[in-house]
Amino acid sequence: xxxxxxxxxxxxxxxxxxxxxxxxxxxxxxxxxxxxxxxxxxxxxxxxxxxxxxxxxxxxxxxxxxxxxxxxxxxxxxxxxxxxxxxxxxxxxxxxxxxxxxxxxxxxxxxxxxxxxxxxxxxxxxxxxxxxxxxxxxxxxxxxxxxxxxxxxxxxxxxxxxxxxxxxxxxxxxxxxxxxxxxxxxxxxxxxxxxxxxxxxxxxxxxxxxxxxxxxxxxxxxxxxxxxxxxxxxxxxxxxxxxxxxxxxxxxxxxxxxxxxxxxxxxxxxxxxxxxxxxxxxxxxxxxxxxxxxxxxxxxxxxxxxxxxxxxxxxxxxxxxxxxxxxxxxxxxxxxxxxxxxxxxxxxxxxxxxxxxxxxxxxxxxxxxxxxxxxxxxxxxxxxxx
Amino acid sequence: xxxxxxxxxxxxxxxxxxxxxxxxxxxxxxxxxxxxxxxxxxxxxxxxxxxxxxxxxxxxxxxxxxxxxxxxxxxxxxxxxxxxxxxxxxxxxxxxxxxxxxxxxxxxxxxxxxxxxxxxxxxxxxxxxxxxxxxxxxxxxxxxxxxxxxxxxxxxxxxxxxxxxxxxxxxxxxxxxxxxxxxxxxxxxxxxxxxxxxxxxxxxxxxxxxxxxxxxxxxxxxxxxxxxxxxxxxxxxxxxxxxxxxxxxxxxxxxxxxxxxxxxxxxxxxxxxxxxxxxxxxxxxxxxxxxxxxxxxxxxxxxxxxxxxxxxxxxxxxxxxxxxxxxxxxxxxxxxxxxxxxxxxxxxxxxxxxxxxxxxxxxxxxxxxxxxxxxxxxxxxxxxxxxxxxxxxxxxxxxxx
Numbered sequence: 001x002x003x004x005x006x007x008x009x010x011x012x013x014x015x016x017x018x019x020x021x022x023x024x025x026x027x028x029x030x031x032x033x034x035x036x037x038x039x040x041x042x043x044x045x046x047x048x049x050x051x052x053x054x055x056x057x058x059x060x061x062x063x064x065x066x067x068x069x070x071x072x073x074x075x076x077x078x079x080x081x082x083x084x085x086x087x088x089x090x091x092x093x094x095x096x097x098x099x100x101x102x103x104x105x106x107x108x109x110x111x112x113x114x115x116x117x118x119x120x121x122x123x124x125x126x127x128x129x130x131x132x133x134x135x136x137x138x139x140x141x142x143x144x145x146x147x148x149x150x151x152x153x154x155x156x157x158x159x160x161x162x163x164x165x166x167x168x169x170x171x172x173x174x175x176x177x178x179x180x181x182x183x184x185x186x187x188x189x190x191x192x193x194x195x196x197x198x199x200x201x202x203x204x205x206x207x208x209x210x211x212x213x214x215x216x217x218x219x220x221x222x223x224x225x226x227x228x229x230x231x232x233x234x235x236x237x238x239x240x241x242x243x244x245x246x247x248x249x250x251x252x253x254x255x256x257x258x259x260x261x262x263x264x265x266x267x268x269x270x271x272x273x274x275x276x277x278x279x280x281x282x283x284x285x286x287x288x289x290x291x292x293x294x295x296x297x298x299x300x301x302x303x304x305x306x307x308x309x310x311x312x313x314x315x316x317x318x319x320x321x322x323x324x325x326x327x328x329x330x331x332x333x334x335x336x337x338x339x340x341x342x343x344x345x346x347x348x349x350x351x352x353x354x355x356x357x358x359x360x361x362x363x364x365x366x367x368x369x370x371x372x373x374x375x376x377x378x379x380x381x382x383x384x385x386x
Numbered sequence: 387x388x389x390x391x392x393x394x395x396x397x398x399x400x401x402x403x404x405x406x407x408x409x410x411x412x413x414x415x416x417x418x419x420x421x422x423x424x425x426x427x428x429x430x431x432x433x434x435x436x437x438x439x440x441x442x443x444x445x446x447x448x449x450x451x452x453x454x455x456x457x458x459x460x461x462x463x464x465x466x467x468x469x470x471x472x473x474x475x476x477x478x479x480x481x482x483x484x485x486x487x488x489x490x491x492x493x494x495x496x497x498x499x500x501x502x503x504x505x506x507x508x509x510x511x512x513x514x515x516x517x518x519x520x521x522x523x524x525x526x527x528x529x530x531x532x533x534x535x536x537x538x539x540x541x542x543x544x545x546x547x548x549x550x551x552x553x554x555x556x557x558x559x560x561x562x563x564x565x566x567x568x569x570x571x572x573x574x575x576x577x578x579x580x581x582x583x584x585x586x587x588x589x590x591x592x593x594x595x596x597x598x599x600x601x602x603x604x605x606x607x608x609x610x611x612x613x614x615x616x617x618x619x620x621x622x623x624x625x626x627x628x629x630x631x632x633x634x635x636x637x638x639x640x641x642x643x644x645x646x647x648x649x650x651x652x653x654x655x656x657x658x659x660x661x662x663x664x665x666x667x668x669x670x671x672x673x674x675x676x677x678x679x680x681x682x683x684x685x686x687x688x689x690x691x692x693x694x695x696x697x698x699x700x701x702x703x704x705x706x707x708x709x710x711x712x713x714x715x716x717x718x719x720x721x722x723x724x725x726x727x728x729x730x731x732x733x734x735x736x737x738x739x740x741x742x743x744x745x746x747x748x749x750x751x752x753x754x755x756x757x758x759x760x761x762x763x764x765x766x767x768x769x770x771x772x773x774x775x776x777x778x779x780x781x782x783x784x785x786x787x
Contacts, residue, residue: 117642119640119642119710119711119712120642120643120712122711122712123643123645123646123711123712123713131651131676132647132648132651132652133648133651133652133654133655133659133676134655134659134676134733134767135733136645137645137647137757137758137760137765137767138720138733138734138735138757138758139645139707139711139714139718139720139735139758140720140733141707141709141711143707143709144705144707144720147705148703148704148705148720148722148733149703151703151704151705151746152702152703152746155703155746196708197706197708197709198707198708198709199705199706199707199708199709200705200706200708200742201705244682246676246733247722247731247733248675248722248730248731248732248733249682249731253702253703253722
């Protein structure tokens, strides 16, 4: 496979964009990406696009991308893989460029969660990912879906709700300097623990906000990379993992096997291990999920995630800063855009241009898990080609 | 004449401050199923080929409630079900006219309770002594479902109940009356009649269950000015479930869209979901809930057969949803239950206790409940009843003939 580089990245702010539709957000993200290609981008260079969008709010997704971005003469494929959608779009484009089918590929992710009323969203989104007869009527809303895992995790591991709160506090602090983040305010452990309960053991401040936004990346083949930049970031590894869909068929709910599989694939492709990662954007839709993911990604030993938090190792300045952007928790989570935006953050981190810069970051990892905890995608980006 | 082989009664554990009421996941069908299961467990293996279901609160008026009723009880789908709107006299009439092998079920919602009478070849005899049918609709409920009161209790008492009793020309006073308030029942009966927890159709079953005199009893069943009198010549075999009563937890209901239903998916899931059965792989015997084309273990796609699942288990993990969600009262608890003796887990709601009153490792039983109502369609299945509550429920007053 040919080496694949990221040469451009851009995103809209994540927030409640009541005034902007998906038809506005998608071209805004693409234009920002194009404006940040060091040597400029002629759109006619783009040969194909992959569009990660979980739920469509204004109609046919692929057509919307082509139409609103002036890309009517290239193939556009929509990718939908639950919360792993964004990183899976990156994976598909990587394969297309790597295979030699195209030299220049566009990856876009977008969603508009706040196009529905806050309450309607529960059923619209649950309807896409739940068994219609067995799970859906139980009221298995998204937080409950993850809380079933975290409740068991808290039961088996030494971790406590205070450790979960430390995740939320850290990611809010990380979001402060990030102009694209939705929740730019600091919170305290006491506030997290005292917040109204959403689904035990998650309080309101353990949860991601509902977000709108879009993000875009430009992926090019090694052969043409010099046309766009002298400072590319390389796609070192991609991976996707799946698991049984229904919770009762998951043997050990203290782990997300899809993450383990996706990470294994991405590390193997990159020829590295977890200790080689300098910065990570980890799926933290709910605080406890980031902790379980430390272990699934190999950042911590089993049931050892709380130690990383206690030692501050995953904060900026620590050994392995996680979610310097603020993560889903504070940057926001428009699902189709989330994974793509994680790679936007890593692109900036690895080039030393991030709003909340991690020192000497050379290798970064992006991770999503979802659908209901049955799919994960992992992308590894690096400064070095090999 | 018919024989009362066994009687089962069930009361829900909730109160609205004055009376027993159903929980949010119960209705006439779930109460009826509970009563039927109690009586069939008591009676052992007695064949049932006909069910009469009497209530003022039949959930579905079109299409009927027979399928969930039979599935919940565990009876074959070929069993005849007669659904009837009626009160205590209708229930006593149904019992009196039943052939052996008939299960008469009655369920009331306010106050709430249900009873079931298994008519068979054994047990005390019941025969009708008299019947009066007169119209005195002081409370009316027409097809619009709205209850209207004609506020004149003395008219009902003097011109309705008492005149109908006179017309019966009974030779003795009854020992128990179904369908009247306790104060009125005392005026009608000889001695002090047992106080019954309900006053609708189920009251007739509770009246039969209250017979304690080995010499038998004269039972009156009253609804407005309609009365049936029946004599029972012994003490029936009774099993009762009467949990301690607790205030119905306060919940919050949020306006918004209901959860949609796919009737195709509902139909595919119906048998295993309402009968609590798993698919057993025809090739290797691995159980799958829900049943699935491809075996979880061996990958066979050759087929599966439904087999009953254990109804006891232990909480593997659980959560309580507090955030308001449209169409569902909050808070509510969800658990994944590891079933006893099989390699099967189930994701179900918790019932019978306040939300959050369960934790990992708790034991309990799976009971038939209305999981949700989707676009007006009751959606039945199973919920987890934690054991602390099961123990309370098993304060069973048992008497045998």
